[in-house]
Amino acid sequence: MSYEPLGAATFPASPENLPPGWRMTTLSDHTRHKSGNGKLIKGRLSNHPATGLFPAFSASGQDVWAANPENEGTAIIVSAVGARCGKAFFAEGRWSAIANTHIVWPGDTIDARYLWRVLNNENFWVKGGSAQPFVKTKATFERAFPLPPLSEQRRIVAQLEALEVRSRRARAKLAEVPAQLAQARLSLLATAFRGGLTADWRKANPEIQTLETTLQRVRFESSRTGRSASDEKIPGVAGLSVGDIGPPAPNGWLKLPLLSVARLESGHTPSREHPEYWGGDVPWISIPDARRAHGQTIESTASFTNALGLENSAARLLPAGTVCLSRTASVGYVTVMGKPMATSQDFANWLCSEALVPQFLMMAFLAEGEHLLSFGRGSTHTTIYYPELKALHISLPPVAEQHEIVRRLNGAFLRLNAAAAAHATAVANLDHLDQSLLARAFSGGLVPQHPNEGASISTSAKVAQSSPIKTQLYLIQFIPALLRAAQQPLALDRLNAIVALLFLPPGDLLPLIEKIGGAKARAHFTGFAHIHEDGAFLAAINALKRTKTLVHSTNRQGLITLSLGPKLPPISPEIDADARHLSALISSVPSERVAPSLARLQTAQVQEAVLSVV
Known part of the structure; x- marks a missing residue:
């Protein structure tokens, strides 16, 4: 199967609570089973499909391929060993089961997909072992469960x-x-x-107050980092850029070098070889701290240094309101200090003047997002170097x-x-x-x-032919059910062919169903009285389009396909079962066998109804 079921089966708490018709039984009464082939080792098999190889199941699922499939048909493969032992996988077609698996074949009294859900419950299996858990198959197959x-x-x-x-x-x-x-x-x-x-x-x-007026009062020390600003010009996506490039600032704003309104400071890490430099009352910001406080004010850190650590390193105690931007390894984490702190050398730290609100600068960095990486260099690990940091320009409004x-x-x-x-x-x-x-x-x-649980005839199909209205109601539920079963959009001509199949007299329908879908499909449709009201199909299409249950698309070649829309009809298990059997025949219906009824369905009126815009 190509998808996971909703989850694992859970059963009534005691036999006394069983619904009518249910009974307590054991797996051994309804299945046969054996271990997977212990000679097929996962590490010796292909991890990729290729011509001449067939799916093989390991304890992790269908993740390897092997030559010469050992099994054919439908079975459940169970992970027999390991932390997830008891996990079950659905196998069909031609396949193999390798070491550390167990194969379970359903008998005539248990549905394969139902069995899958029963077995796909790791708590259902009796287990042994602690370091390497394994399923105890004999004990599990003898334990009672309701069916x-x-x-x-x-x-x-x-x-x-x-x-x-x-x-x-x-x-x-x-x-x-x-x-x-x-x-x-x-x-x-x-x-x-x-x-x-x-x-x-x-x-x-x-x-x-204009920004120009505020700038007249700005006085602060210049940056103490040594290298000069870059001459490069790298545009940003919002309010920042390297160099003066990009669109002009909005009316009333100014585009300024960031260094004209904030001082740039670096950080440092006191030596780890001196334990006395660590522990104390000076919070020290590292990359994990900035990751946790990204886009927020940071109030606490995982590590602390002290006055001795600051004195013996280039680390600096920076004031509350300092904006910290990670510039190496993990570029782009930004936070504002909520109290005096120090940082590692991974950060560029901005001390804002009265012309720049710290939270505004933090949000300016946030606005650039992953584009900040373009301000840096490096193929393996990007770093924004100080020349580019010193060349940053910002579009700045009044305070x-x-x-x-x-x-x-x-x-x-x-x-x-x-x-x-x-x-x-x-x-x-x-x-x-x-x-x-x-x-x-x-x-x-x-x-x-x-x-009457023994009946094998679809009762919904039986009544479908009793009147045009009932035929229409049946098709209104059958067409969405067929799309659900197909799990993909369906070409209009394929839908026509499947419905045309239902229009065949029973004497023609059952042999054709058996030839394409096998004895199980024939048994399901035994007693199906054929649909013969042509107008019901057109009426059903009109109703499904009108209620937005059905939507269409047309590709460049003019092929019309149908999909389920936002409005879904009530689910009928019987009609869904009809659709599930017939969905396997979507690409197999011989057009010459259904030609008479197909001609009655492929009309301009039907196509017009499909293409209608509601």
Whole structure:
């Protein structure tokens, strides 16, 4: 299989709580099993597929390939040894199972996919060993567990597989959220440092003190780092650049050398060979500290130095409000000192004058994001050297506007942080929902128990032909179910072919089903009374498009494909089972055998309905 199930099966707490029709039994009554081939060693097999090689399962799953497949068909491969022993994998087709695995074949009384979910529970297996755990197969295959009737197993699996599609879709959407939040953060910062965030504020506050007036009062010592500024010009993406390059500053702002409004200081590490230099009351910032406090005010550090360490090194005690930027190895972590501290040599430290708000400078560095790397050099480990640091220019608004930008950005960041927390909660809730669904499924609460569990005929298909309306209702559920089972967009002509298959009389349908899908597929459709109402297909397409259950796309070659839309119909386990059997035939339906009914379905009206815009 190409995906993981929702999780592991959990069963009723005691036999007395079994649903109607369920019974306590053992795996040995419903399966056969044996160990994987101990002569096939993972390290001696190919890690990549190639012509002439077939999938092979190790204790980690299907991660190697071997010649001469030893098995064919459907089975469950169990990790037999190691920390994750009891983990189960679904095998089908031609394959091998190698050392440290156990193979379990389902019998006629247990559905293979249901069995997979039963076995994919590491707590289900009786285990031995401590340093190297292993599964005790004999004890496990003799332990009692509850089993529903075969038809109910299949309904449970059909419902779970449909829910797994939704769960994977939800997880895929949730997986996009962190990147979207990060992009929103960078977009806000870029807008702020191009003047867009406070354009309205500038219009409403024309009388504020200009930056030029503030600069007349700025007096501070020049940088004590020795090398002169670089002549290079490297544009930034927001408010910073190396050299005076890039768009002009917004109205009322100035583009200035950063050294004209802040003093640059370096850091240092007192010798580790002198324990007396360490421990004390001087917080000392390292890269891990800056990583934890990135974009925030730093109040504590993991390491402390002392007066002796400062006296015997180039480390300096810097005042609160100093902006620290990591410039080596891990470039781009930025924080503001909340109290006097020292730093390692990995940091460029900026002591801001009254013309520059420290939090504004920190956010200016944040706004550049990964683009800060372009200010540095080095192929393996990028470093921003002091000549480039001394050449930094900044687009700077008046001090009052700097404070307003910081205030607005902090408010926006609070909202983004709340969204991130909501995302984390949604992920946790989805995990809980998956486990809750499994608990319901394997305690009899996910699908109803039917009194006639021995029936092998799809009851939903039986009623499909009784009237045009029922045919239409059947197709409205069948078409989305087929798309779910296919797990990919479906070409319109392929959909037409599958529906045309259902339009065949039983005498033609069953032999064709058996030829393509085997005896199991024929047994499933025995008793299926054929659909013959042509107009029901067009009506179903119209309804699915109108309710946005179905969406279409057309490629450059004019091929029309269909996908599930945002609105999904209720799930019917019986119809899902029909779709699952027929999805395997999507590329195998011989057009000449279904030509008469296919011609009635491939009409201009149907294509027009598919292409309609709701």
